[in-house]
Amino acid sequence: IEAYLFARRSYHALGPAAATPLDAIHRPRGEKERQRFAKLLADPPLDEALLGPFDPSDPSAGLRHSGAVAVKPSAALPALLDGATLRFNAEAASIGEGRIRLASGETLTADLVIVCAGMGLGGIDGLWAPPMAGRLGQLEAAPSSASPNAVADGGYALEAFGHLVFGATFEPADGEPKISDTARAENLATLARLRPDLNPVTLT
Numbered sequence: 099i100e101a102y103l104f105a106r107r108s109y110h111a112l113g114p115a116a117a118t119p120l121d122a123i124h125r126p127r128g129e130k131e132r133q134r135f136a137k138l139l140a141d142p143p144l145d146e147a148l149l150g151p152f153d154p155s156d157p158s159a160g161l162r163h164s165g166a167v168a169v170k171p172s173a174a175l176p177a178l179l180d181g182a183t184l185r186f187n188a189e190a191a192s193i194g195e196g197r198i199r200l201a202s203g204e205t206l207t208a209d210l211v212i213v214c215a216g217m218g219l220g221g222i223d224g225l226w227a228p229p230m231a232g233r234l235g236q237l238e239a240a241p242s243s244a245s246p247n248a249v250a251d252g253g254y255a256l257e258a259f260g261h262l263v264f265g266a267t268f269e270p271a272d273g274e275p276k277i278s279d280t281a282r283a284e285n286l287a288t289l290a291r292l293r294p295d296l297n298p299v300t301l302t
Contacts, residue, residue, distance in 0.1 A: 099144065106167055109169050112178070113173075116169065116173035117170070118167070118246050119168075120245075121163065121166065122162075122250065123160055123161070123163075124162075126158065126251070132158035133158065135160065135161055138161070139151055149161065149162070149163060150162050150164065168259065170259045188200050190213075192222060192223035192224045193213065194224040216230075217230050231270060231271070232270070233269065233271055234270075234275050235266040235269065236267045237266035237267075237285065238264055238282060238298075239263050239302045240298035240302070241262070242260060242261055246258040253285075253288035253292060254266070254292070255288070255296070264285055264289045264293075
């Protein structure tokens, strides 16, 4: 909960070009999740200004996350990295004792090393990694002039920053990322379920 509240404050501090508030509706995917939602709202972890029922007459019908945040990565990332020393195309070969040895032979020192390498974790000497299978997802985007809003039930549909974004698939990684008609059909089915009032013509 503290991480969520901190993230809201941090993203809002980046300014309206990077983050915009919206209400996000979370719908249940089945009876088990309906029961979980009702139980959550019976003893909510956040006050009613941030979390409440989508339908006050039926607490199991879904959650309303008031004041959630849509983030535009192209604007947020430069602001988050402002002041940081960046090294692009530098591959970490090994890590240990506060030291990072790059594939070029250069060694960096740090008080704290946070490794975010995904499937590449097993290729860095000095680190242990369990067997990992990669996953890729496809989402769709279309122009939108609507006010910021979001709805989800496992899939999602979000309108913000002049775009409608919806999906997404979660498939095993098999080579380089690629767009597939199968994934697009799945995403369109998700949109039809969540927002039957929308029928985007131009997709990217």
